[in-house]
Amino acid sequence: MFDRRRKRHKDYELSPDEIFLDSSNLPEYNQGNLEGRLERPISRGSYLGISAVFGFVMLALVAQAANLELIQGDKFAQQSERNRLRPEVIFAKRGAIMDRNGAPLVTNVEEEGGQVRREYEAPGFAHLLGYVSYPKKDSSGNYYDTDITGLAGTESAFNDVLAGENGTLLVEENAKGEIQSQGSVRPVKNGTNITLAVDARAQRAFYNAIRELADGTPFRGGAGVLMDVQT
Secondary structure (H helix, E strand, C coil), X not given: CHHHHHHHHHCCCCCHHHHHXXXXXXXXXXXXXXXXXXXCCCXXXXXXXXXXXXXHHHHHHHHHHHHHHHHCHHHHHHHHHHHHEEEEEECCCCCCEECCCCCEEEEEEECHHHCEEEEEXXXXXXXXXXXXXXXXXXXXXXXXXXXXXXXXXXXXXXXXXXXXXXXXXXXXXXXXXXXXXXEEEXXXXXXXXXXXXXXXXXXXXHHHHXXXXXXXXXXXXXXXXXXXXXC
């Protein structure tokens, strides 16, 4: 008899209702430890509020998608096409400058990227031939000035004849930046060569004579003129 009672007492279990009932009826309890509180299901109003917020967000996303696809679809499609087609400058070759006998005084030297550099006859011709400014890039490596412009001497005086016109090469790339095709949309027009009345041999002779005289005496420089005494 004693053993059965002990076994029955050992198997006795408390139901959850009895636990919540006892905790809610405590005379004093600590609310910070959630004592004396019963858990309740989420109310219907809370469900409706969450559903309304979710529905509003979905409606906003659908509206934005419709705006991008239907209203501004053509605009973004054209922008995307422009992004795939990259224009590149084809630099025009500037015209050469010759002396009266056809000896080159200024020629072009092509560098990496297709840009052209000017190579001058030297020394003794700088004041006559002048110099140019070259195309310039911004900090991102993009050209904001694509022209070679004469700034002094013959380069400046005959700039319109020597300059020519740059062309444009349209390059098509895929999403990985790989070139798919390319073709010229504006052909390059090279500059025109010009011939001066200057004789390069006489100019060199003058320069060497003046340099020797200046080196032998305390002169810093000088000038010489060749004239026809009859005229």
